Amino acid sequence: MNIEEKIKDALCSRASGWSRHSPKRVYFSVRKEDILETAKLLFKELGMRFSIASATDTPQGIEILYHFSFDKTGEIFSIRVLLEDKKSPKIDSIAPLFPAAEWIEREMWELLGIEFSGHPNLKHLLLVDDWPAGKYPLRHER
Amino acid sequence: MSHKVIIPIGPYHPLQEEPEFFRLYVDGEKVVDIDIVLGYVHRGIEELAEHKHFDQIPFLVERICGICSTSHPLAYVNAVEDLAKIKVPPRALYIRIIIAELERIHSHLLWLGLAGHFIGYNTVWMWAWKYREPVLDIFEMVTGNRNHYAMMKIGGVRRDIRDQDLPILKKTLDELAPAVDMFHGAVMDDPVIQARLKGVGVLTKQQAIDWCVVGPTARASGVNIDIRRDDPYAAYNELSWNVIVEKDGDVFAKTKVRILELYESINIIRQCLHKLPPGEIDADVKDIPAGEGIGRVEAPRGECFHYVKSDGTNRPVRHKIRAPSYMNVASNKVSVIGGTISDAALTLAAVDPCYCCTERVAVVKKSDNQKILNGWDLVRLSQKKTQDIKKHIFVNTDIRGLHTDGHG
Numbered sequence: 374m375n376i377e378e379k380i381k382d383a384l385c386s387r388a389s390g391w392s393r394h395s396p397k398r399v400y401f402s403v404r405k406e407d408i409l410e411t412a413k414l415l416f417k418e419l420g421m422r423f424s425i426a427s428a429t430d431t432p433q434g435i436e437i438l439y440h441f442s443f444d445k446t447g448e449i450f451s452i453r454v455l456l457e458d459k460k461s462p463k464i465d466s467i468a469p470l471f472p473a474a475e476w477i478e479r480e481m482w483e484l485l486g487i488e489f490s491g492h493p494n495l496k497h498l499l500l501v502d503d504w505p506a507g508k509y510p511l512r513h514e515r
Numbered sequence: 516m517s518h519k520v521i522i523p524i525g526p527y528h529p530l531q532e533e534p535e536f537f538r539l540y541v542d543g544e545k546v547v548d549i550d551i552v553l554g555y556v557h558r559g560i561e562e563l564a565e566h567k568h569f570d571q572i573p574f575l576v577e578r579i580c581g582i583c584s585t586s587h588p589l590a591y592v593n594a595v596e597d598l599a600k601i602k603v604p605p606r607a608l609y610i611r612i613i614i615a616e617l618e619r620i621h622s623h624l625l626w627l628g629l630a631g632h633f634i635g636y637n638t639v640w641m642w643a644w645k646y647r648e649p650v651l652d653i654f655e656m657v658t659g660n661r662n663h664y665a666m667m668k669i670g671g672v673r674r675d676i677r678d679q680d681l682p683i684l685k686k687t688l689d690e691l692a693p694a695v696d697m698f699h700g701a702v703m704d705d706p707v708i709q710a711r712l713k714g715v716g717v718l719t720k721q722q723a724i725d726w727c728v729v730g731p732t733a734r735a736s737g738v739n740i741d742i743r744r745d746d747p748y749a750a751y752n753e754l755s756w757n758v759i760v761e762k763d764g765d766v767f768a769k770t771k772v773r774i775l776e777l778y779e780s781i782n783i784i785r786q787c788l789h790k791l792p793p794g795e796i797d798a799d800v801k802d803i804p805a806g807e808g809i810g811r812v813e814a815p816r817g818e819c820f821h822y823v824k825s826d827g828t829n830r831p832v833r834h835k836i837r838a839p840s841y842m843n844v845a846s847n848k849v850s851v852i853g854g855t856i857s858d859a860a861l862t863l864a865a866v867d868p869c870y871c872c873t874e875r876v877a878v879v880k881k882s883d884n885q886k887i888l889n890g891w892d893l894v895r896l897s898q899k900k901t902q903d904i905k906k907h908i909f910v911n912t913d914i915r916g917l918h919t920d921g922h923g
Contacts, residue, residue, distance in 0.1 A: 395597050397746055398809055423727045427822045427835030438822070440809065447746030449809055473727035476845055499554040510562055
């Protein structure tokens with residue numbers, strides 16, 4: 374069973390929208406409630422490395438992609454999560470699973486206004502501490 | 516803790532390329548905690564990229580870092596070529612590798628010099644930067660610039676390497692190889708440097724995995740990853756070289772990985788010069804369709820990651836950039852804690868961060884007897900430790916004629 378089949382097997386119907394755009398780039402979607410379990414599966418059980426996460430302000434909501442690198446094959450598995458509530462987007466923090474996610478969640482929090490529940494230290498990373506509340510530089514409507 | 520003292524390091528230092536601020540919490544000589552404060556050079560490049568068209572962005576991302584100024588454009592064009600499924604002419608791919616590996620050589624030599632300076636081996640500093648100079652001259656000859664080479668473009672490279680430049684490139688590499696030999700001998704076999712760097716700033720393999728560090732920082736801790744081999748871009752799948760992996764995770768292991776990687780880079784460039792195919796250097800790309808793509812590059816400091824999303828217009832709707840230091844610097848949280856203040860500057864520098872180190876250092880005590888140290892004091896502390904080790908080794912073993920330099 375290859376690594377993609379292992380993920381499909383473990384997540385069953387919770388993962389959808391699979392696409393392999395190019396040979397080593399795999400994207401799939403999960404609901405925001407399933408992010409902790411999915412990240413745990415990829416990082417802890419399948420031994421992937423967390424490369425980074427990227428969040429985008431889209432018309433449908435705030436979209437987060439969690440990019441995990443499987444270095445044995447050079448593939449990147451990008452977990453797509455859509456937060457439809459743009460007014461107060463909220464998702465579980467994956468930083469308690471592994472510390473490498475702490476900084477990027479702080480960054481997404483300050484630049485796009487995503488609340489990460491359970492983050493151990495959610496404060497400004499790149500912006501100054503007295504940055505005005507409610508101003509998010511990477512939001513498209515300002 | 517009655518003796519807990521806070522030492523701020525940074526944010527500015529003229530030796531380093533980027534400011535960063537470290538707040539060390541120390542108990543006596545021992546570092547018990549560290550705060551890392553970023554953002555001094557946050558220029559909003561990801562946001563700026565959304566307002567540039569696709570062909571302008573290589574120039575923008577090139578200016579993220581002066582040292583790995585080709586890694587970012589290369590990762591970006593890889594991302595766009597992944598998005599638009601562009602086939603790049605083979606000659607352009609080989610030229611990309613030559614530029615990227617020359618960059619690794621000059622970057623590793625730069626770091627080696629700084630590390631030498633931090634431990635009081637100023638001769639190593641001068642040597643390393645002396646041998647870095649011909650590499651920059653090569654860049655000027657091939658690209659027109661010593662830094663910010665502006666070589667990468669979507670679908671190819673902007674300049675060809677002329678036939679008459681090839682012998683000069685080969686000659687420079689031939690002259691560089693003995694210099695690397697000398698570093699290998701003088702640095703790796705020196706008992707003082709071994710005593711100074713071994714066991715300092717250790718990042719264990721498990722810590723390296725948990726913090727997702729990349730590049731030489733990961734490979735020095737026994738994590739066998741290298742994007743050039745694992746997810747080959749350009750023409751790396753047509754070349755052969757070794758991925759250098761050490762297991763100790765200390766500053767010595769990181770030094771060793773970088774020195775040995777110099778040989779591999781020379782080897783890779785020689786193969787490229789030998790195999791350099793004739794033909795076009797540009798695929799002449801017109802439009803970028805809607806979609807998303809990810810490009811990765813093994814920069815001198817590790818995996819450089821770019822994600823680009825397009826809606827079919829001439830500008831990306833999202834461009835996410837993750838430089839390798841973003842993962843590596845965070846791991847200082849574990850490698851610095853437990854060490855001494857005299858090792859802190861060295862350990863922070865050992866991940867080869869784009870960071871700023873020891874300028875504007877102040878020791879802040881909670882009591883009223885405040886003490887302010889200037890920027891050089893941390894370096895001086897680090898150099899003093901080397902001298903102490905040196906004295907100890909020379910007194911105890913009475914080794915004569917050791918190849919150590921004659922700094923004061």
